[in-house]
Structure formats: structure tokens, C-alpha cells
Amino acid sequence: MPLPILATNNWYDFRDLSNFSRLILENLDKILPHGIVYVVAVLLGFVASFLIFVLPSQLIVGVYGERKLIGRIQSRYGPNRVGPFGLLQPIADAVKLMQKESLMPLRGDVIVMNIAPLIFVAPCVLLFAVIPFGPRMIIGNIPSALIYFIAVSGLPVLAAFMAGWGSDNKYSLFGAMRIVAMSISYEVPLVLALLGVVLFTGTLSLQGMVFWQRDLNIWIAFAQPLSFAIYFIAVGAELNRTPTDIAEAESEIVAGYLTEYSGMKWGLFYGMDIGYALAASAFAATVFLGGWSFFGLDKWVPPWLIIVTKTQLFYMIFIWTRGTLPRLRVDQLMAFAWKFMLPIAIANLFVLATERMMWVRAFDADLKFVWVFVPINLLFTAGVVFAWARFLGYRPENTPRKARLVNQAGGFIPLGGAKGETRP
Amino acid sequence: MNGAGPVIGFWALAALTLVAAGGVMVSRNLFHAVLFLIVSFVGIAGFFVLLSAEFLAMAQIVIYVGAISVLILFAVLLTPRAGRDNGETAVFPAAALLAVALAAVFLFVIYDADWATITSSPDVSVQAIGDALLDIWVVPFEIASVLLTAALVGAIMLVRTPEEEAEDALA
Known part of the structure; x- marks a missing residue:
């Protein structure tokens, strides 16, 4: 007979917070009049999600940690004035944004421009509905959660497009068109990479993928390193983060689709950019890095602590790339998506499908043989990336035979060749 | 599914979809028309959710909201400004006639069809759809x-x- 606080016989299940909330709500339902318990559930969920996720991830790691870490990467202090270590900087920023005047361009489309931030916020909250935070801590355990995630994460692009169009500013429109083109381009390799994961796990449910990884004691990031790499690059481009943030490249087009926004409307875009990056990190941690399981450690540590930690560590990689890499040009990014990522994503999918078939036929679908494919896929990843880069890449020519554009020749070539010899 | 929830959901979604579809027609600005069209696509995805066909709802969002609307937006943006007005043109009477004829056909089909009620709910899981697509x-x-x-x-x-x-x- 399990204790009422446990849902199963495992003694460590009390760490699953859904049992606490279920107990509280069931007992409150006996006392309170009918229906009030839903209001309590909403309040409880709000407080719990704020304490577990929003405060540590969005505010401390997302807003404060990002600025602090980029500051350290760039050899400066970062925020260090407000509060201890500058920890209250997000609050000061929010207060500043709220009292700023909300400027509107005279000829802009007021309605479209005003509802664009709202449409940008809503999908970000919806995305977290399918992220499992524990064996039972999941809001919507739907069977096609992966497609749900892809579908909902395509919606903010529309909001960005509305923002860019409604502003009636040519730089805004440039930014909006760039973000749509980027998102269409990088969606293709991203979905192909996730298809490889689905081939192995045989389920579209994120909870099912976590269970698959926990039962086999393997992370999909090890079994499919190329899928993981493609996902990381593609999602970084879709999130519009700095190595790939051509949609709001301040050195080219003032601030892209955010040019005409100010005050809290800009703040919503800024905050939700971090929110989407966190959602993508949580998704990557769930699909590729084992989710709330950690090779048996989830018996001793609360599962939700593991997934939140993984999310934040993955987000640190985003910050790292943002602080380190220079921004790419728009044509370079497009060419990278279509000429490099898409072919190797298709090759990756082909290899994974073959492996899946071999595994079903030769190993009788015995799941523990999935380890066999880890070294094969690692070698394949290194090989295909190297080979395709050699195939696509060109070496700079010092003495060109015929006239070429500068970018085709691989850089500026002084007349007479690099070594100074005269041309024939 | 029974109770008041699905009924309220159905009428709310129906109102949303129809109002958005009306907005597509009456809005003079082509960009607003496309935005209304997206809202009506989302409403139809909601109908699929009500019918427990969640995979279809996701596909509706991915394909129609995520891809096709964006393509329409591009088309609207890349056409000259003169093509952006959704006002009266010479083909308005013909288009109205066509719309009335189409509505008549739809109404005829809706009232004439024998709407049998299925007793057992069909298998609409992703696996069943995948099997059907790659088998039959x-x-x-x-x-x-x-x-x-x-x-x-x-x-x-x-x-x-x-x-x-x-x-x-x-x-």
C-alpha cells in the first residue's frame, strides 16, 4: 500500500511535484465550493513554474547570466551596479522599460504593430506544455508532442513579420523578410534531424523519448551526433541568436523588425527571445540529452532539477557561441542551410534509416544493441562533415585563369597575383 | 466527449473561423486579409482538435499557418503597391456569382448527404496514419x-x- 503522497511504490517518487499538487488540490476540493479549486490550481501552477523555471532560468540565467557571461568573454565586468553582483539588474531593466514612452510611427499600422508582441509571447508559453519535467510532471502528454513543438515554434515568425510590416520602416521590413527566409531555410534540416531521432525512438511523444533514453541508458546525442549538431545549428539560426542574427543585425539594418519598437513592447520581444531560446534548450535537453533522467541519478535528485539544470547548461552554449562567433552574412547563412546542412541532413537520415532497418532485421529489434551504432555514427559524422566541406569548399587561387567575382575567387586578388609575379 | 465543453468550444471556434473568413473578404488591405486568413486556419485546426484528430491539427498549423501563409505574405509583399488594394474590380460581379454558386453546391451537398454517425471512434493515432500512408x-x-x-x-x-x-x- 503506497503512502498517499506517492503515486507508485517507488520511495523516491515524492520528489515528483505533481503528487504534491494533486494532494493539495484534491483535499481543497473537499473543503471549497465547486470550481474554486481550478483557480487555486492556476495560482499554484503560476507560483510553482515561476519558482522552478522562470526565476532561475529566464531571469537569472537568461537576462542576468547572459549579460554577465558575455561580459566576461569580452573582458569586461557586465552588470555589477544594481544589487549584489548586479543580480537585480533584470528588475531595474524592467522598471526602466515600463516607464519608457511607447513611440509609434505616424504611418505605421497601429493594430498590427500592437498585437505583434502579444502573438510573439503566446507560443513561447505554449511550447512548455509538452516539455516533461518528470515522470508525471508534464502538462500535455500528447502522443504527437514533437510535431506540436515544431508547429508552435513556427508561429513567432509570423509575429516578427507582422512587427516588421506594421512598423512601415524599410529596415523593419528587411529584418522581417530575412527572419522569414531564415526560418523557412533552417526548418528543413531541423525537421530532417528530428526525423532521425523519431526513427530510433519510434515515438513522437517527448515523454516517450525520455523513457527510451532512460531505459537504454543512452542519450540520443551520443547515438546520433550529427542530428544533434544539425539541430543545434539550425535552432540557433531560427532563434536569431548572434552568430546568425541577421534579422536584427545592428551593423546592417538598424535593429531589424524591432527598429520602431520601444518600451515594454520591445521588452516583450527581448524577453521572449530568451524564452524561445530556453524552450529550444529544454527541447534539446529532452530529445537529445536524456530529459529528466541522468543514468540513474534521477532516483536521488528530483527529476525537474535535472531537466532545469540541463536546460540552463545548454543555454550556456548558446551564450558562448553568441559571445564568441562573429555575425555571418545573409547569403552565407542561406548557402550554409541549403548547400551544406540540407545534404548532410539527408545523408544522415539515410544512414539512420539503414541502421534502424539493420537493427530490426539483424538484431531482432533488441534495443540494447543500439550501442553498436554509436561509434559508427560518430565516424560517419566526422567523415560526412569533412568530405562535404572539402567537396563544397574552394581553395583561394593566387593566379586566377579567368575573371571572377571577388566572393567566388575566395577573396581579393591583387592584379599580378599574390606573389607579385606578372600575369601572362 | 460530452458535456458543455465541446459544445462551447465548437461554437466559439465556429464564430472565430467565420468572423476571420469574413474579415478576409471585407478588409481592404491585403496584408490584413492574409492575417485574417491565418486566424481562420487556426480556427480550423481547433476543429480538428475537437474531433480528436490532433495530428491533423498539428499538420494544419505546420503547413497552412507555418508555410503557406508565409508564402502568401511574401507574395503580397513582393507585388507592387498597386496590387495591394483589395477593392472593387471589374470581375466583382462574376466573382460574386461564382461565390453564390459555390455556396449553393456546398449547401446542396451538406443537406443532401446521408450523415451517418459512426459508432466506434476510428484510430487516428500517428502510427495508424503512418501505416496507412506507407501501406495502402x-x-x-x-x-x-x-x-x-x-x-x-x-x-x-x-x-x-x-x-x-x-x-x-x-x-
Whole structure:
């Protein structure tokens, strides 16, 4: 007979917070009049999600940690004035944004421009509905959660497009068109990479993928390193983060689709950019890095602590790339998506499908043989990336035979060749 | 599913979809019309959720809201400003006539069809859809994909300008 606080016989299940909330709500339902318990559930969920996720991830790691870490990467202090270590900087920023005047361009489309931030916020909250935070801590355990995630994460692009169009500013429109083109381009390799994961796990449910990884004691990031790499690059481009943030490249087009926004409307875009990056990190941690399981450690540590930690560590990689890499040009990014990522994503999918078939036929679908494919896929990843880069890449020519554009020749070539010899 | 929830949901979604569809027609600005169209697509996805066909709802969002609307937005943006007004044109009476005829056909079908109620709910899981697509319906599925690939290649061939061809020949 399990204790009422446990849902199963495992003694460590009390760490699953859904049992606490279920107990509280069931007992409150006996006392309170009918229906009030839903209001309590909403309040409880709000407080719990704020304490577990929003405060540590969005505010401390997302807003404060990002600025602090980029500051350290760039050899400066970062925020260090407000509060201890500058920890209250997000609050000061929010207060500043709220009292700023909300400027509107005279000829802009007021309605479209005003509802664009709202449409940008809503999908970000919806995305977290399918992220499992524990064996039972999941809001919507739907069977096609992966497609749900892809579908909902395509919606903010529309909001960005509305923002860019409604502003009636040519730089805004440039930014909006760039973000749509980027998102269409990088969606293709991203979905192909996730298809490889689905081939192995045989389920579209994120909870099912976590269970698959926990039962086999393997992370999909090890079994499919190329899928993981493609996902990381593609999602970084879709999130519009700095190595790939051509949609709001301040050195080219003032601030892209955010040019005409100010005050809290800009703040919503800024905050939700971090929110989407966190959602993508949580998704990557769930699909590729084992989710709330950690090779048996989830018996001793609360599962939700593991997934939140993984999310934040993955987000640190985003910050790292943002602080380190220079921004790419728009044509370079497009060419990278279509000429490099898409072919190797298709090759990756082909290899994974073959492996899946071999595994079903030769190993009788015995799941523990999935380890066999880890070294094969690692070698394949290194090989295909190297080979395709050699195939696509060109070496700079010092003495060109015929006239070429500068970018085709691989850089500026002084007349007479690099070594100074005269041309024939 | 029974109780008041699905009924309220159905009428709310119906109102949303119809109001948005009306907005597509009456809005003078083509960009607003596309935005209304997106809202009506989302409403139809909601109907699929109400029918427990969640995979279809996701596909509706991915394809119609995520891809097709964005393509329409691009088309609207890339056409000249003169083409952006959704006002009266010379074909308005013909279009109205066509709309009335189409509505008549739809109403006839709706009232004439024998709407049988199924007793057992069909299997609409992702696995069942995948099995059906790659088992019974594999030929139409493959033909559709070949057609789409041909359309993709054709579109690329159509939009290439002679200057780009010359540039590639040079390289």
C-alpha cells in the first residue's frame, strides 16, 4: 500500500511535484465550493513554474547570466551596479522599460504593430506544455508532442513579420523578410534531424523519448551526433541568436523588425527571445540529452532539477557561441542551410534509416544493441562533415585563369597575383 | 466527449473561423486579409482538435499557418503597391456569382448527404496514419511527393534570371 503522497511504490517518487499538487488540490476540493479549486490550481501552477523555471532560468540565467557571461568573454565586468553582483539588474531593466514612452510611427499600422508582441509571447508559453519535467510532471502528454513543438515554434515568425510590416520602416521590413527566409531555410534540416531521432525512438511523444533514453541508458546525442549538431545549428539560426542574427543585425539594418519598437513592447520581444531560446534548450535537453533522467541519478535528485539544470547548461552554449562567433552574412547563412546542412541532413537520415532497418532485421529489434551504432555514427559524422566541406569548399587561387567575382575567387586578388609575379 | 465543453468550444471556434473568413473578404488591405486568413486556419485546426484528430491539427498549423501563409505574405509583399488594394474590380460581379454558386453546391451537398454517425471512434493515432500512408496509400503518397519535387525544381528554373545563368557559367 503506497503512502498517499506517492503515486507508485517507488520511495523516491515524492520528489515528483505533481503528487504534491494533486494532494493539495484534491483535499481543497473537499473543503471549497465547486470550481474554486481550478483557480487555486492556476495560482499554484503560476507560483510553482515561476519558482522552478522562470526565476532561475529566464531571469537569472537568461537576462542576468547572459549579460554577465558575455561580459566576461569580452573582458569586461557586465552588470555589477544594481544589487549584489548586479543580480537585480533584470528588475531595474524592467522598471526602466515600463516607464519608457511607447513611440509609434505616424504611418505605421497601429493594430498590427500592437498585437505583434502579444502573438510573439503566446507560443513561447505554449511550447512548455509538452516539455516533461518528470515522470508525471508534464502538462500535455500528447502522443504527437514533437510535431506540436515544431508547429508552435513556427508561429513567432509570423509575429516578427507582422512587427516588421506594421512598423512601415524599410529596415523593419528587411529584418522581417530575412527572419522569414531564415526560418523557412533552417526548418528543413531541423525537421530532417528530428526525423532521425523519431526513427530510433519510434515515438513522437517527448515523454516517450525520455523513457527510451532512460531505459537504454543512452542519450540520443551520443547515438546520433550529427542530428544533434544539425539541430543545434539550425535552432540557433531560427532563434536569431548572434552568430546568425541577421534579422536584427545592428551593423546592417538598424535593429531589424524591432527598429520602431520601444518600451515594454520591445521588452516583450527581448524577453521572449530568451524564452524561445530556453524552450529550444529544454527541447534539446529532452530529445537529445536524456530529459529528466541522468543514468540513474534521477532516483536521488528530483527529476525537474535535472531537466532545469540541463536546460540552463545548454543555454550556456548558446551564450558562448553568441559571445564568441562573429555575425555571418545573409547569403552565407542561406548557402550554409541549403548547400551544406540540407545534404548532410539527408545523408544522415539515410544512414539512420539503414541502421534502424539493420537493427530490426539483424538484431531482432533488441534495443540494447543500439550501442553498436554509436561509434559508427560518430565516424560517419566526422567523415560526412569533412568530405562535404572539402567537396563544397574552394581553395583561394593566387593566379586566377579567368575573371571572377571577388566572393567566388575566395577573396581579393591583387592584379599580378599574390606573389607579385606578372600575369601572362 | 460530452458535456458543455465541446459544445462551447465548437461554437466559439465556429464564430472565430467565420468572423476571420469574413474579415478576409471585407478588409481592404491585403496584408490584413492574409492575417485574417491565418486566424481562420487556426480556427480550423481547433476543429480538428475537437474531433480528436490532433495530428491533423498539428499538420494544419505546420503547413497552412507555418508555410503557406508565409508564402502568401511574401507574395503580397513582393507585388507592387498597386496590387495591394483589395477593392472593387471589374470581375466583382462574376466573382460574386461564382461565390453564390459555390455556396449553393456546398449547401446542396451538406443537406443532401446521408450523415451517418459512426459508432466506434476510428484510430487516428500517428502510427495508424503512418501505416496507412506507407501501406495502402503508398502510391498516391509517392506521386504527391514526386509532383511536389517537380514543382520545386520547376519554380527554381522559372525564377532564374539570364544574369544569374551567365554568372554561373562564368564560375
